[in-house]
Amino acid sequence: MSEPLLTCEQALAEACGRIGSESPRLDAELLLAEVTGWSRTRFRAFPETELTDKQLEHFRHLVARRSMGEPIAHILGHQDFWSLTLEVTSDTLIPRPDTECLVEAALELELPERARVIDLGTGTGAIALALLRERTGWQVLAADLVPAAVALARRNAERCGLPLTVIRSHWFDEVEPQQFDLVISNPPYIEEGDRHLSRGDVRHEPDSALVSGSDGLDAIRHLVTESQHWLTPGGWLVLEHGYNQGEAVRSLFRTAGYSGIETRRDYGDNDRLTLGRWH
Ligand SMILES: C[S@@+](CC[C@H](N)C(=O)[O-])C[C@H]1O[C@@H](n2cnc3c(N)ncnc32)[C@H](O)[C@@H]1O
Structure with missing residues (x-):
């Protein structure tokens, strides 16, 4: 029956x-x-x-x-971010709503109409594609270390009909010499062994997207130092970080010589991103 x-x-x-x-x-x-x-x-x-x-x-x-x-986004194979629907796979992070705060912060900056922008650790391409959706004149380059993430970001660019160039690179290593008005990144920033790694959706996401050394700051330290060589005078560095890393990240920006340093909060009122300007 x-x-x-x-x-x-x-x-x-x-x-x-x-x-x-x-x-x-x-x-x-x-x-x-x-x-x-x-x-x-x-x-x-x-x-x-x-x-x-x-x-x-x-x-x-x-x-x-x-x-x-299993995360909903992995079951569905897609996730909304900003005004975009992006393909997601287990090769990189599922884009989070709080990362939209980076997009908002970048859009508030006074940048040239044809600003040159790089999104490092692009994953699905979320940040880079949201910026391109809002600023059609910007020239946006995106990079990721993981080949499958590079392929995914390229598919998402195609799916969204946006002209994003995506390369495989360890941070700036494979980027052609040039200068950027904006360097933006949501890098891995969780401490090795952090208890959050064994909870919720994060269990299904790769360490390459999450973990960065014993204090979680290895990638951020590298990006703060290296970006100086790639930013135009007056160019901006915008980095996402953990809710408890604001002070440490501001200190890295200060030591490196950035100005206009500011930490902003996310939708849950936690410190989420720090930005600074290179002279
Ligand atoms: C936290 S995820 C962010 C993904 C995406 N930008 C977002 O906000 O949803 C970090 C990304 O950095 C990439 N990544 C890790 N180490 C890297 C490196 N050395 N160079 C470039 N990308 C790297 C990972 O593969 C991953 O896609």
Whole structure:
């Protein structure tokens, strides 16, 4: 005997009981939207709509993956960032909403109409593509060490129809000699062995995107020092960092000789980025 059909609301209620995340209802709605191709508004407007056997089977399979802790973005294969929908894979970080604060900070700077910009450790290409979406005159270069991330950022540039050049490089090592008005990066900044590495989505993301030495600051130290050789006079360095690293990062900027140094907070009111200007 075949199982009775479930309505959207019944399927969502069943899923909420299985998904052990912090946002079971949202997760379940996103998965059901993926399976049915319907918007989340439609489930709310027509909760009694019945799912087909095939839809229910597919939905339960995705719910099982989520209940094992797999990130929603990996299950869906995409993640929204800024006004873009980006492909994501397990080769790099899933773009986080707080990283949009870097994009906002960069857009507030007084930069030339045809500003030259580099996004180091671009991952999905999130920061670089959001900047290009807002400033069509900017010339944006992006780099990542991991070949699969380079390929991913190139696919995302194509998907968004934005003219981003992506190269494989250990920070500036493979970049042609030139000067930039803006160097921007969300580098790895978690301490080796940090307890956060064994929790939530982070367990499914590669160390290459997360970890940077015993105090988490190896990459940031390198970028603060190296960027001096690549910035135009008056050019800006904008770096994301951990909620507890603001003071240490400002001190690195000061020691290196940047001015206008400022740390800004994210949507959760935590220190999240520091910027400074090179003379
Ligand atoms: C925290 S993730 C940020 C990804 C993306 N920019 C974002 O904000 O979502 C850091 C990225 O830096 C890259 N990365 C790590 N070490 C690097 C290096 N030495 N040179 C260039 N990229 C590096 C990683 O592969 C990863 O994609």
